[in-house]
Amino acid sequence: MRPAIVFVHLACCLALCIAFYPFQPAWLQEKANARALQRDGNDYGNGAAAARGVTLEIEQRARHGFNSPAERAERDAGLLARKYGGPRSSEMNTNGAVTKRMNQYRVQEAVASEQPLTAGIDQDGTDYAYFIKVELGSKRQPLYMLLDTGAGSSWVMGSGCTDKACAQHDTFKFAASDTFHATSKDFSVTYGSGAVQGKLASDTLTVAGVTFDYSFGLASTTSSDFMSFPFDGILGLSMSRGSNDNFLEKMTAAHKLEKNIFCVTLNRAADGLNQGEIKFGSTNPAKFTGDITYTPLSSEEGEWAIQIDDIAFDGKKAEVGGIMSYIDTGTSFIFGPMDKVEKIHRLIPGAKSPNGQIYTVPCDMDKALTFTFSGVDYKVYPQDWISPKNAAGECTSNLYGHDVAKGSWLIGDTFLMNVYSVFDKDEKRIGFANLASSDSKSASSSGSGPIKTTMGTASSTATPSAATHQADNPQSSGNPAGAVGGQETPSGVDEGKPKETSDSAAIGDHSRVKSQAVVATLMAALVVVFA
Incomplete structure (x- = not known):
């Protein structure tokens, strides 16, 4: 019965966008539960941060109330959205003005x-989850929005929303x-089993000044579903147009x-x-080395x-390339077809x-995984692709056999923490x-x-400083590749400095997953479960 339920969750994912994918493995659930106990003991860290004006920030906060890593993974594999955190207590004044609320989540600024x-x-x-701080409206109300390269639509929770999820978040006092x-x-907009509904609106948005x-x-x-995560909305950074402005x-x-x-x-x-930082309009040479x-x-x-x-692992190629890879800031881990x-x-x-x-993998594993794009290798270190020990003393791999993007890889923050990324x-x-x-x-x-x-x-802020360069460059593996896509359902240079190069290899033929086939798959799964 349980595998069938998992299959239904995955079928839901296939029918929807490669966006906001909230996969929560057991080890992360256990961390969240431990933090919840610390909060109950009033272990709140170093106090509130001072407001910093207009900047774009991506913040992570823990979620709460889940069980083992495996169960958490199954749950999140069924949601095509992304990661969030638990409830936040609030203070509101009676005149509708923007007010601060006590936030129960630790933030590393x-x-x-x-x-x-x-x-x-x-x-x-x-x-786990990275989100940005925006300011919305003439009063510049600060809100957290998930930074999602897999979504074309943007939305925030409105003050008129009375659902439990909205009660636990900052809502826009329009x-x-x-x-x-x-x-x-x-x-x-539907994200796997999660959904939001409302009306389109417009207002002034302040992002990164x-x-x-x-x-x-x-x-x-x-x-x-959104009760499990800390952000107040989603900021879609896809090139496609969703329900609203791109x-x-x-x-x-x-x-x-x-x-x-x-x-x-x-x-x-x-x-x-x-x-960590996000920069619009140009690259920051201080943040990367080589090309x-x-x-x-x-x-x-x-x-x-x-x-x-x-x-590849330890220099041995797995021969799992030649297919599309969705690069998604809204996904924490890495997902792919089970056979690959x-x-x-x-x-x-x-x-x-x-x-x-x-x-599960040995907790003392010290070998990196190597991801190759356009003939260049990028390492993902064990601290990223292997989870911390769970309560049973086991470590799990952060590469999961969930075919969320049919026949494709869905590559999230496990990989992105190891590279400088330019969209x-x-x-x-x-x-x-x-x-x-x-x-x-x-x-x-x-x-x-x-x-x-x-x-x-959301009124707490901070921004990053310049970094130095390292000497080693990416090593070429020599194997070219190709790519794919996903969908959302809404109703020269000086020597010694970093350089940019472009791959000229031809891209192979690709085909998108047709919605009719996905729906058929989902219906078949439902028959299996309920027959």
Whole structure:
């Protein structure tokens, strides 16, 4: 019965967008539960952070109330959304003005950056969900929005929403904004088993120091799935157009960017000093070393999807490439077809799985995985692809055999923490580079750097500092590749400096998953479960 239920969850995922994918393995659930106990004991860290003005931040906060890693993984594999945190207590005044609320989640703040159009990426210490801080409306109400390269639609929870999920989040007090405009157009987005509904609206949005008019979904109904996560909405960064304005197009029109790109560096909690950042319009040479190697997009529908050459373990290729890989900031881990995930783990001594979906691996494994794009290798270290020990003393692999993007890889933050990522809308390509030395930490990282932990709300802020370069460059593997896409359902350079290169390899033929086939698969799964 249980495998059938899992299959239904996965079928739901296939029918929807490669966006906001909230997969919560057991080890992460156990961490969240432990943190919940600490909160009950009033162990709140270092206090609230001071407001920092207008910057874009990506923050991580833990979720709560789940069981083992495997059960958490199954649950999240059934949701096509992304990761969030538990309830937050609130204080509201009676005149509708924006007020602060006590936040029960630890936040590791990023150090401040002096770069233009740049903001720090904060996190809660679990390397799970990254979201940005925006300011909405004439009163510039701060809200957290999930940074999601897999979504074309953006939305926030509205103050008129009375669902349990909204009660546990900051909601947009639109009545207090002098620039708010309502419409009669319906808004609806489904993420796996999660869904939001409401009306389209528009207001001023401030992101990374840029303010512009933006249309978005104002949610009046939010499913209980969102009770498990800390953000108040989703900011869609896909190139495709969802129910509302395309964010990248609107920001480019509002601020004449040097290039229509954004670049992401994700910091891992164990590294101590948080230097994660997101930058719009240009790259930050201080954050990477060597060349940025680009791979052209394979999707014509606007998804951030490229072809992967291969994945290797300890120098041994698994021969799992030649297919599309969705690069998704809204997904914590890595998901792929069961047969390909099995081929990778077959190379890993001691890897075991009861179902081909979740694998346990030796906790003392010290070998990196290697991901190859456009002939260039990028390492993912054990601290990222292997989970911490669970209550049973077992470690699980963060590569899961869930075919969420049918026949494709869904590559999230487990990989992205190890590279400098460039999402280039103008040239329709994604680039990766090795991180600069102060941003790149090996598996031996002790995390001994200073960590500022706060209990801030969306008005808490911080940004990153410049980093130095490391000497080693990516090594070529020589194998070219191709790419794929996903969908959402809404109703020259100086020598010695980093350089950018582009792959000219031809992209193979690809086909999208037809919605009719997906629906048929889902219906078949339902028959299996309920027959």
